[in-house]
Amino acid sequence: MRICTHSRQYVDNVSPLPFPAIRMQLQLFVLLFFGFILDTAWCLRLNSYFTPGMMLQREVSTKVWGYDLVGNLQADLICQVQGKTVIHHLHTTSSVEGVWEAELPAQVAATVCDFQASSETEDVVLTDIMFGDIWLCSGQSNMEMHMRNINNATEEIAASASFTSIRYTVVKNAVSETEDPDVDVLLEQPWADPTAEELADMSAVCFLYARSLQQMWQAAGEELVPLGLVDSDWGGTRVEAWSTPQSLASCNVRPQCPENSPQNCDSRLYNAMINPLARVAVKGFLWYQGEANRQWNRDLYNCTFPALVDAWRELFSSNSNTAPDAPFGFVQLAPWRPDTLDAGFPVIRWHLTADYGYVPNERLQNVFMAT
Numbered sequence: 402m403r404i405c406t407h408s409r410q411y412v413d414n415v416s417p418l419p420f421p422a423i424r425m426q427l428q429l430f431v432l433l434f435f436g437f438i439l440d441t442a443w444c445l446r447l448n449s450y451f452t453p454g455m456m457l458q459r460e461v462s463t464k465v466w467g468y469d470l471v472g473n474l475q476a477d478l479i480c481q482v483q484g485k486t487v488i489h490h491l492h493t494t495s496s497v498e499g500v501w502e503a504e505l506p507a508q509v510a511a512t513v514c515d516f517q518a519s520s521e522t523e524d525v526v527l528t529d530i531m532f533g534d535i536w537l538c539s540g541q542s543n544m545e546m547h548m549r550n551i552n553n554a555t556e557e558i559a560a561s562a563s564f565t566s567i568r569y570t571v572v573k574n575a576v577s578e579t580e581d582p583d584v585d586v587l588l589e590q591p592w593a594d595p596t597a598e599e600l601a602d603m604s605a606v607c608f609l610y611a612r613s614l615q616q617m618w619q620a621a622g623e624e625l626v627p628l629g630l631v632d633s634d635w636g637g638t639r640v641e642a643w644s645t646p647q648s649l650a651s652c653n654v655r656p657q658c659p660e661n662s663p664q665n666c667d668s669r670l671y672n673a674m675i676n677p678l679a680r681v682a683v684k685g686f687l688w689y690q691g692e693a694n695r696q697w698n699r700d701l702y703n704c705t706f707p708a709l710v711d712a713w714r715e716l717f718s719s720n721s722n723t724a725p726d727a728p729f730g731f732v733q734l735a736p737w738r739p740d741t742l743d744a745g746f747p748v749i750r751w752h753l754t755a756d757y758g759y760v761p762n763e764r765l766q767n768v769f770m771a772t
Contacts (some may be wrong), residue, residue, distance in 0.1 A: 445469055445520045450681065451527055452591035456568045457631025458682035459510045459532040461722035465518075466502040466680060468585065470495050472521035476503040480514035486539070494519075500583050502680075508532040510626050511566070531568065533627025535683040538607035539643065540690035542636030543732065548608060549601040557609075561595040566625055567611045568594050568691045569603050572633035576672035580645075582720075585676040590632075604632040608731065626730075632682070633674045635664055639693045641707050642670040645716075648708035652701050665693070675713065679720035685728035686713060691753060692734065694708055695745030702752035707764055726767045733772045 447467040457463045463477070476491040495501040503518060509532065516527040536546055548558055561567075571590035593599050600608070611628040618625050635642075641649060641657065642665050649656075649667055658666035695701050710729050717723035728731050731753060755764040762768075 417672060422689055439652055445471070445474075445518070445523050445525055447525055447527060448585055449588055450570070450586045451516075451680065452570070452588070453527060454529045454531075454568060454594065455527070455570070455592040456533050456535060456627060456652065457505070457508075458535045458629075458684060458722070459512075459626070460507050462507055463505045463681050464680050464684050464721065465505060465516055465527065466500065467525070468500055468583075469519075469750060470499045470501040470520055471512065474501050474503070474518055474520050476516065476518040478505050478514050478516055480512055482512060496583075496753060498583070510534075510624075514586050531566070531627050531629075533566065533568075533629055534685075535629040535631065535681065536607070536611065536685055536687055537631045537633065537675075537678065537681075537683050538604055538610075538687040538689075539633050540681065540688050541634065541638045541693055543689070543692070544604055544606050544632075544634040544689035545636045546605050547602050548605045551605045551609075554601075557598055558595075561600060561608070563595075564612055564615055565594050565596060566627040567608070567615065568592055568627070569600075569630040569632060571603065572631065572678075574635050574664070574675050575673040576666070576669040578666075578669060580668070580672045580676055582676065582679065583678045584673075586674075592629075593747055603630075604634065607632050607687060610730075631678065631683070633678070634689075635670060635674070637664075637693055638670060638690070639665050639697055640668045640702065640709060641665070641698065643675065643690070644668060644705060644709050645671055645712045648712040649705065652704035652708055654698060654701060654705060676716065679716050681717070681723075682721040683717060683723050683727065685730065686710075688731040690731075691749040692746075694749060695743075699745060699748055699752075705755045706753060707755045710765065710768065728767050728769065729765075730769045730771065733770055 407760060446469055451465055474493045474495060476493050478489040478491060480487045484601045489507060490508050491503045493501060493503045512532045514530045516530060518525050548554060551557060570588055573587035573589040577586050590599050590602065607630050611630055614628065615625050641654060646668050656667055664670060682702050714727055718725040734750050735755060754760050755762065760768045760770050
């Protein structure tokens with residue numbers, strides 16, 4: 402619990418009571434109560450995405466940001482480089498609303514640093530930041546499916562524990578009607594590594610993609626690149642919910658908000674679970690979705706999916722040092738229900754390639770597919 406000096410009047414202005422014991426108990430209650438409120442609403446704080454042990458993108462300038470800044474801000478990045486401590490004094494900016502941002506210099510893979518920022522009222526510290534390649538994983542249930550639910554789950558989770566240079570976080574399911582660049586992202590799981598029990602609740606496709614990359618590098622005798630995974634998905638959701646209004650309009654999608662399914666309203670997952678991450682520099686994107694569009698705007702998916710690829714690349718490259726053509730990988734929908742002639746999955750499978758039948762292609766460049 403932190404009490405900010407600029408807000409202490411909420412605690413100190415307690416009217417005297419006739420009985421010292423009662424007065425002390427009430428003051429303690431008020432201190433705890435308002436201390437909790439001030440900690441979450443009035444004190445210098447980091448965006449919730451930033452937790453100890455997190456990963457940031459290597460070899461590009463990155464950002465740390467937060468809220469409730471009063472006055473000036475000084476920030477430093479303290480890194481361990483080849484056995485020496487290197488201190489970077491950071492450039493910071495802030496808005497009149499107290500939203501602040503610190504720019505971090507590029508770091509090579511596997512560098513570990515601490516971040517600290519000081520305002521006129523207090524300090525915030527972020528420890529054990531590792532630099533590597535960040536992948537944003539999204540989609541519906543096939544991406545959301547947890548490690549605990551795969552074949553040989555116990556053995557696979559145990560076999561993953563040694564891959565400690567893979568770190569991950571899970572974004573909490575949320576919807577929003579507004580596209581607010583300063584909204585605080587909500588995390589279901591703070592940053593962790595495979596030694597944590599929480600790996601069981603991590604996206605299996607997302608984590609095993611990273612593990613297979615490192616296994617491939619190991620087999621080739623190559624140096625391992627640390628990998629950071631941001632898992633932001635929601636089962637049973639449509640591509641429209643993850644898309645920008647502009648990309649949907651470009652595909653002539655008629656605005657829809659299904660009754661009793663706010664997570665499938667146009668753009669609401671984009672607003673709450675993708676746009677708040679826009680300042681995060683990433684290496685690329687992973688996508689596993691399409692089942693929910695089998696009978697919903699199926700014949701527009703050859704436009705809506707490529708438009709989503711374009712929109713996400715534009716969003717991240719405009720707000721961070723993500724490459725404008727950052728790699729975008731997707732999983733082709735597998736065969737399903739051989740007892741039916743329903744064409745939903747085969748058509749979606751075709752539309753995932755913008756109707757070329759393969760990727761990369763002229764419409765989907767620097768896009769790769771797993772089958």
